[in-house]
Amino acid sequence: MNEILVVAGLTLREAVRRRLAWALFLLTVLVVVVTGWGFERFVALARQDGIAEDQLRLGVSQLLIMVAFMFSFVLAMVAVVFGSPAIAGDVESGVALAMLARPLRRSSYVVGRWLGLVAVVVAYAVVSGAMEIAVCGWITGWMPPQPVTAVLFLAGEGVVLLTFALALSTRLSMITGGAIAVVLFGLAWVIGLLGRFAALFGVDALQQAAAASQRLLPSDTFWIGATASLEPTHAQLAQAGFAGSIAAGRFGPFYVSGPPAAAELAWAIGWIALVLVAAVLLFERREA
Amino acid sequence: MSDAPGAPVAPQAGSRTPPVPAQRDGVAIRTVRLEKRYGRTVALAGLDVEVGRGEAFGFLGPNGAGKTTAVKLLLGLAYATSGEGWVLGAPLGDLDARRRVGYLPELFRYQPWLTAREVLELHCRLARLDGGRRPDAIATALRTVGLADRADDRVGGFSKGMQQRLGLGVALLGPPELVILDEPTSALDPIGRQDVRRIIHELTAQGVTVFLNSHLLTEVERVCDRVAVLDRGRVVATGTLAELLAARTVSLRVRGLSADAIASLGRFGRIAAPEDGRLTIDGLAPDSIPDLVAEAVRLGGRVYAVEPQQRTLEDRFLELLESGRA
Numbered sequence: 181m182n183e184i185l186v187v188a189g190l191t192l193r194e195a196v197r198r199r200l201a202w203a204l205f206l207l208t209v210l211v212v213v214v215t216g217w218g219f220e221r222f223v224a225l226a227r228q229d230g231i232a233e234d235q236l237r238l239g240v241s242q243l244l245i246m247v248a249f250m251f252s253f254v255l256a257m258v259a260v261v262f263g264s265p266a267i268a269g270d271v272e273s274g275v276a277l278a279m280l281a282r283p284l285r286r287s288s289y290v291v292g293r294w295l296g297l298v299a300v301v302v303a304y305a306v307v308s309g310a311m312e313i314a315v316c317g318w319i320t321g322w323m324p325p326q327p328v329t330a331v332l333f334l335a336g337e338g339v340v341l342l343t344f345a346l347a348l349s350t351r352l353s354m355i356t357g358g359a360i361a362v363v364l365f366g367l368a369w370v371i372g373l374l375g376r377f378a379a380l381f382g383v384d385a386l387q388q389a390a391a392a393s394q395r396l397l398p399s400d401t402f403w404i405g406a407t408a409s410l411e412p413t414h415a416q417l418a419q420a421g422f423a424g425s426i427a428a429g430r431f432g433p434f435y436v437s438g439p440p441a442a443a444e445l446a447w448a449i450g451w452i453a454l455v456l457v458a459a460v461l462l463f464e465r466r467e468a
Numbered sequence: 469m470s471d472a473p474g475a476p477v478a479p480q481a482g483s484r485t486p487p488v489p490a491q492r493d494g495v496a497i498r499t500v501r502l503e504k505r506y507g508r509t510v511a512l513a514g515l516d517v518e519v520g521r522g523e524a525f526g527f528l529g530p531n532g533a534g535k536t537t538a539v540k541l542l543l544g545l546a547y548a549t550s551g552e553g554w555v556l557g558a559p560l561g562d563l564d565a566r567r568r569v570g571y572l573p574e575l576f577r578y579q580p581w582l583t584a585r586e587v588l589e590l591h592c593r594l595a596r597l598d599g600g601r602r603p604d605a606i607a608t609a610l611r612t613v614g615l616a617d618r619a620d621d622r623v624g625g626f627s628k629g630m631q632q633r634l635g636l637g638v639a640l641l642g643p644p645e646l647v648i649l650d651e652p653t654s655a656l657d658p659i660g661r662q663d664v665r666r667i668i669h670e671l672t673a674q675g676v677t678v679f680l681n682s683h684l685l686t687e688v689e690r691v692c693d694r695v696a697v698l699d700r701g702r703v704v705a706t707g708t709l710a711e712l713l714a715a716r717t718v719s720l721r722v723r724g725l726s727a728d729a730i731a732s733l734g735r736f737g738r739i740a741a742p743e744d745g746r747l748t749i750d751g752l753a754p755d756s757i758p759d760l761v762a763e764a765v766r767l768g769g770r771v772y773a774v775e776p777q778q779r780t781l782e783d784r785f786l787e788l789l790e791s792g793r794a
């Protein structure tokens with residue numbers, strides 16, 4: 181346990197020393213300021229046109245989901261960028277030689293790396309998400325129904341990608357592992373989007389493909405959870421006069437009908453654990 | 469000690485600690501037919517070596533001989549294709565044994581964003597050194613490798629030689645019972661090389677075993693008690709330096725030997741064209757010069773001088789590689 185914490189601590193220290201933590205924080209501030217300005221303009225223009233507050237909030241809620249959508253993409257990329265050199269980088273540079281010759285279990289090394297990076301990714305997701313939602317609420321008066329859950333789901337999506345990239349990094353070079361993780365994430369993301377369109381138009385085959393891809397790389401499960409927590413509630417929709425579209429299931433491809441089922445969420449969390457175990461097993465026989 | 473009934477009665481001399489098994493006692497490293505293949509490349513073709521505790525052992529060989537591969541197998545960094553081995557009494561890769569081993573890799577890289585002191589601190593933790601003993605161990609290591617005044621600088625800003633010195637310091641933490649150095653002077657200046665020799669002498673004086681990989685023969689010649697010469701994954705010679713370098717050629721200044729007598733001395737080795745009063749014999753068996761001289765005297769020769777032709781390790785090394793490849 182102790183050695184896991186040593187490796188995790190080393191990873192955190194690297195993030196700070198390499199000014200990674202700072203860079204992420206400053207970029208977050210930049211994003212929040214720019215989107216905050218966008219929210220402000222949107223609300224000001226809508227009020228000029230005399231749009232009702234209820235409808236205006238709905239508009240903001242959709243904007244916020246768009247921002248979250250972009251952010252989830254950025255977070256996934258950040259997770260891949262952190263995860264893919266985590267182990268391959270040490271092996272390629274030779275830093276791993278001296279470390280692994282110590283009485284350090286390979287499993288502790290992998291799990292320690294993972295813990296450290298999870299801490300960085302989750303902290304990034306939480307700080308950015310909280311800042312964004314707070315600024316949105318402050319400027320527009322719209323607060324999503326479950327901001328905390330939304331942020332946690334976003335963090336979960338980052339952890340999925342991070343774990344996947346880390347597992348690839350136990351055997352593949354940084355570039356190869358990173359490229360595979362990015363492409364597969366993009367694929368899962370597009371299939372998920374197509375699946376929601378398919379639901380809109382009732383195309384079964386596409387919906388099944390989306391469900392299968394969600395099993396294989398469950399980043400989309402967490403994205404659905406995040407969206408569900410950012411969407412206005414049914415009551416809020418009805419109040420703004422959108423009850424009819426919900427009944428028809430047509431609120432657009434971003435619209436999800438609710439959080440992921442418990443079984444799906446359990447699978448996504450189990451998937452993270454399984455991939456981490458696979459990473460340990462793969463690294464066990466890796467030669468430094 | 470076990471008090472179980474029926475357990476064999478061990479001789480107990482007072483309250484002295486029980487004797488450790490022979491395996492752990494005298495032998496630091498032992499390998500039996502250790503083999504490593506990378507695809508079709510045979511990096512090690514059945515390595516058999518034994519290194520005694522407290523010995524300074526030189527592992528010599530040309531580029532690509534398999535020296536680094538052997539070290540990686542010893543440390544559990546790579547896995548053998550077949551064969552077995554023990555380090556400090558434990559099978560290859562054993563975690564607990566690794567706690568007592570210091571290692572300077574051929575490719576010495578340490579986290580560039582840490583300071584020298586922090587790298588040493590990290591390795592103290594990984595080696596499971598008690599917190600209380602760390603500051604001392606770190607200070608000693610820094611002093612020994614001459615980095616005390618750069619201790620709080622980032623490793624990323626170190627010169628190559630300074631990084632190798634740091635690696636040497638890392639290998640000295642523990643304190644180790646076995647230190648494995650893979651080409652420890654590859655980046656060092658003459659002073660650094662001298663420092664390494666001093667460090668190795670100090671280690672062996674304290675009973676620490678040193679396993680030194682090198683192709684720098686003078687380096688090995690100066691510090692090692694015993695060497696093995698490796699070529700293309702195989703040990704082609706092993707022994708003490710005296711054994712390896714033993715004179716195989718002797719020149720005698722001798723008079724009074726008949727042609728027959730000279731010919732009969734041919735059983736000791738090849739006789740080079742005898743000139744007047746000088747007889748050179750080549751390819752002698754180890755330790756056979758006294759017998760040769762006695763025989764020459766018995767045959768009626770009057771011996772004025774015996775001049776063994778001392779060889780350098782370099783000559784011997786090249787000779788071994790040539791004969792191995794012939």
Ligand SMILES: Nc1ncnc2c1ncn2[C@@H]1O[C@H](COP(=O)(O)OP(=O)(O)OP(=O)(O)O)[C@@H](O)[C@H]1O
Nearest residue numbers: 506509510511529530531532533534535536537538
């Ligand atoms: N990871 C690897 N993959 C493929 N082949 C390897 C690998 N590591 C070593 N080899 C091969 O094994 C052989 C022995 O290499 P090794 O590094 O042990 O040599 P060495 O004696 O340390 O040489 P040098 O003096 O140059 O350091 C070489 O033929 C090398 O190409």
Ligand SMILES: [Mg+2]
Nearest residue numbers: 535536537574
């Ligand atoms: Mg080598």
